[in-house]
Amino acid sequence: MKLQLYNSYSREKEQFKPIVEGQVGMYTCGPTVYDFSHIGNFRTFMFEDLLKRWLMHVGYDVKHIMNITDIDDKTIKRSRDEGVDLKTLTDLYTKYFINDLEWLKILPADNYPRATGSIDRMIDMIKVLIEKGHAYCEKDGSVYFKVNTFSRYGKLTNLKLNNQKSTKRINVDEYNKDSPHDFALWKGWKKEDGEAVWDAPWGKGRPGWHIECSAMSNEALGKHFDIHCGGVDNIFPHHENELAQSICANDGKFVNYWLHSEFLLVDGGKMSKSLKNFYTINDLKKEGFNPESVRYQLLSGHYRTKISFSLEKKLESEKLIRRLNDFNAMLLSNGANEIEHNQLPESYVEFSKAMNDDLNTPKALAVFFSWMKDQMKTLNTSHITADELGKSWNFMSIFNDIFAFIREDKLELPKNVKKLVNQRRIARGDKDWVLSDDLRNQIFKEGWLIEDTPDGQKVKKL
RNA sequence: GGCGUCGUACCCAAGUGGCUUAAGGGACCGGUUUGCAAAACCGUCAUUCGCCGGUUCGAAUCCGGCCGACGCCUCCA
Structure with missing residues (x-):
């Protein structure tokens, strides 16, 4: 079975075919560095890590780009509130973010471009959009994308614009846009923006949110690339807008596969800073979590289903991680790692089938655990041939390459x-x-x- | 109002027409083992898949209705 991935754009599972044989260009929306990221954010990054590890396992050369949003309303507000300049603030939280990724054993991206590093490219794209009639300038120096110039607008989200209810969040009077759906490519300078300002042909200001991803993905991966990921909440408006402006600016194709991970819930609801029902990595460390059990909690549910994170599940995940590590130690003590072998046990076929089926991790884990149980029994009760040991070690190694559940810390006794x-x-x-x-x-x-x-x-x- | 997802044992969670009289994990209980534990192993743990009706030789899986939970609808991963 070949790799099938659920594409949000077509709303169905599709066989994965890269643009260039053997290579994958993957762009994942990164954090806005105005504060610590929470475990909900990391669920998405964990899913992306899993996808990348599996793509690598099946033989692709993956180029992974994750952006860092270091210029937007929140970063500006935070830097003003704290009296710290924007770069100092965003550098600090970027550093924390990278540390957290490392703690969670998430493989680093090939590059983490920052929005402020691509302003020129954004301006170029906006220029093109204005020239082509997809965007218009306003008196205050803002530039908006004209949504009705792109007929496919709404396809990713499955929204019909004329059918929408006005919510509290959208206050039409506040904007001087032609249509309330038009979105900002460039925001004219306001006093609150302080020094967060760049010159552009239509006036000074700063970029809108969506244009940064179009510009950075373009620079790093080209106009047309394979995979774009994010959390479901990014589908609208972020990815819909990104798609519209990229296609209109570049006259063509943009992303082949859009993949989105579902929310992580706490107490049955979405995490939010205002409800204070979120955990940062530091919170989890204080609770005594190890990275492997966090990984298990995040990966034991399928990425397209909502999962709940809870402290109660800590014991369950730790127990499992310990069992896995015991099994690994058992293989090692039998010298399994010293046997040269390139075969895999039969169960690998089923494991790999589950992973190829849109990364069905619960199924894949079930297959592995069931196999592990048999192996443990054999190791405990009877002789195991070198041949079998070699196969087992290969499977264990692959399993750990994908899930990274084996603890690496060399534990020195105090x-x-x-x-x-x-x-x-x-x-x-x-x-x-x-x-x-x-x-x-x-x-x-x-x-x-x-x-x-x-x-x-x-x-x-x- | 529009769009969408989901409801499987005490908890988590696969399965989406016959291979399943429902995987896997955790908890509980009984046993083997142990000085006692722990770990490991063996056994037990849903005649049933939110409810009602329909299609079918056959449904957790398809269709309809109802109930319940959740998400999105302009800047939240």
């Missing part, structure tokens, strides 16, 4: 814990079970788990 473990070894030799149990409790309180095996004590980090 001195005091080491001492307690030694004392316990002696107590056990003396069959002093009372002392032994007491020491086990003490070690547990230090955050380490003791398992007694025929080969002696095994110590694991909780």
Whole structure:
């Protein structure tokens, strides 16, 4: 089975075919760096990471670009509120963002272009749009995209413009646009914008939100590329507008596959800063999460279904991660990694089929776990051939290349814990079970788990 | 008002016409093992897929109605 991906544009699963054989150009909408990103944001980035890892696994050379939005209403407001200049603020939160990605073991993009680095390209595109009659200038120096000049407008979103209800968020009187649906390509300078200002032929100001992605994807991946991802909330208006302006400016094709991940819910509802029902990576670290169990929580539901994040699921995911790591350790202790082998167990076929079916991770995980159970049984109860071990190791390695659930931290026992473990070894030799149990409790309180095996004590980090 | 998604065991979650008298994970309970634990293993855990009706030889899966949850409709991943 070949890779099938659900394309938001056609609203169906399509077989994936890259523009250039063997290569994939992938653009993913990155964060607005005015604050810490939360776990909901990371769900999307995790999905994109999964997609990229799978594309790489099936043999594609992936070029991945993730933009950093460092100029918009929120960044400007925040820098004004805090009295910090815009660049200092956005540099800081960009750094935090990259650190969080690293902690979550999300593979870095090939490039993280910043919006402020592509202003010239944006101005060029806007110029073209004005020349072609797709955009118009207003007295205040703003430039708007004229939505009714693009007949396909609304196709991605499946919205019929004349059928829309006016919501509180859209106050027609505030704008001097021809139509309320027209969106800003360029925003004329206002006093609140301070020094966030660039010169353009139609007046000074700053870019609108959507034009940055058109400009940056264009620069990095060309006018026509394979995959564009984001969260579902980006479909409208962001991606719809991006698509319209890109196609109109470039007279042609833009993106072949639009992929969107669903929301992450907390307490059954959408995360929002105003409800304070969101977690940052720092919050999760404080709660004692390890990156692998966060990865598991985010990847154990299909990317197009809403999932709930909860602290209660922490135990479930940790248990699973521990079991996986035990299995991995078991393979290692049997020397599985030293066997040269290029075959895979039969279960891999089913695993790969699930992944190729629009990244069906719950199914793929089920296949792997079920296989793992059989393997563990064999390892525990009977002899396993070198041939089987080699195959198992290959599957385990591939699995970890995709999901990264194996903990890498080399855990050094703290001195005091080491001492307690030694004392316990002696107590056990003396069959002093009372002392032994007491020491086990003490070690547990230090955050380490003791398992007694025929080969002696095994110590694991909780 | 328009567009759309979803409702499967105590919890999470696949399956979308016969291969399923419903995967996988977690919790619970019983057993093997253990000095006791832990881990591991074995067993148990939905005659049933929100409700009602229809299509069909056959439906969790298709159609209709109802109930419930959620999202989008101009700057939120």
